[in-house]
Amino acid sequence: MGNARLLSLHIHPVKALRGVALPEYTVEPWGPAGDRRWVLIDDGGKVVTQRQQPRLALAAAEPLPDGGILLSAPGLEPLAVTVPEPTATVTLEIFRDKVEGVLADGRAHAWCTAFLGADVRLVHMDDPAVRRPVDPEFALPGETVSFADGYPLLLTSSASLDALNTLIADGPHAAEGPLPMNRFRPNAVVAGTPAWAEDGWSRLAIGQVRFRVAKKCGRCVVTTTDQVTSARGKEPLFSLGRHRRIGGKLVFGQNLVPLDRGTIRVGDPVRVLD
Numbered sequence: 645m646g647n648a649r650l651l652s653l654h655i656h657p658v659k660a661l662r663g664v665a666l667p668e669y670t671v672e673p674w675g676p677a678g679d680r681r682w683v684l685i686d687d688g689g690k691v692v693t694q695r696q697q698p699r700l701a702l703a704a705a706e707p708l709p710d711g712g713i714l715l716s717a718p719g720l721e722p723l724a725v726t727v728p729e730p731t732a733t734v735t736l737e738i739f740r741d742k743v744e745g746v747l748a749d750g751r752a753h754a755w756c757t758a759f760l761g762a763d764v765r766l767v768h769m770d771d772p773a774v775r776r777p778v779d780p781e782f783a784l785p786g787e788t789v790s791f792a793d794g795y796p797l798l799l800t801s802s803a804s805l806d807a808l809n810t811l812i813a814d815g816p817h818a819a820e821g822p823l824p825m826n827r828f829r830p831n832a833v834v835a836g837t838p839a840w841a842e843d844g845w846s847r848l849a850i851g852q853v854r855f856r857v858a859k860k861c862g863r864c865v866v867t868t869t870d871q872v873t874s875a876r877g878k879e880p881l882f883s884l885g886r887h888r889r890i891g892g893k894l895v896f897g898q899n900l901v902p903l904d905r906g907t908i909r910v911g912d913p914v915r916v917l918d
Contacts, residue, residue: 648914650850651802651835652825655679657713658705658766659791660693662871663829668909671853671902674772674788675796676831678707681772682725683738683745683791684756684764691738691791692764694866698874703759715752717759725752730770738791743776745769778901782858787901795858795899799842800830807839808896811883820879826871827880828863828896834914842898843890851912855900862893 654663659680670677682705684692694700703717708724716722725748733744745767747753752766769775769790778787779794789796805825812821825833832850834842847856863884868876884894 647836650912651833658682660700662704680791698869701874797900800897802835803839817878847917853906854903860895861897
């Protein structure tokens, strides 16, 4: 582990839209600054992701300095969206969690609806310190999370991706590989570790920021969605099902919870603490 380092950093300002690679970011208790603070909901208040709408992979949200976002997508003029005033909230449902959020303005709803061809609204999480606790089965008291699937930060390993791509190449869907890391939509990618070494980590430090490992990340159909074209295939779920079924889940990556605030940067050393 002496050569382990941070290979890349990513945020997804709007859950399910294209990710943004950054040279550094601030780690907040609920995740990377600017990550998944916005989400789309349907007319019933349920969160809309690539699970239901793979076309979301074609849209992008660039972070703006004031916490707002710049939306862009094929066929539409870009739209700058400002952080809404938290005068009133709406209740939304994300993986059985009931969470309060603040609606963006009507222009944002119209833009997103036009892109998807379905009635959706854009919602901002105004106060991640209190809005949504981490799954109590894997949380410590007071831990919270943004609109991420369940945990503040997702870490993956380049060596594990190489190993997975070798498995795909040896399987019946070899033509789909090799897969890029964006299929797994991580926040941090580590290089210089053995394949699958992250399975055994309990705590680690990236630069000066410490994290605890909450649980292995179970993967879903989103990983089969090409993040450039939005087309779906069989991999990596087919190969994960054959080789990486752990505790009933198809596993790739680790869910982390920060133990410190601080800034992490591409190239930072990664140290396993225990």
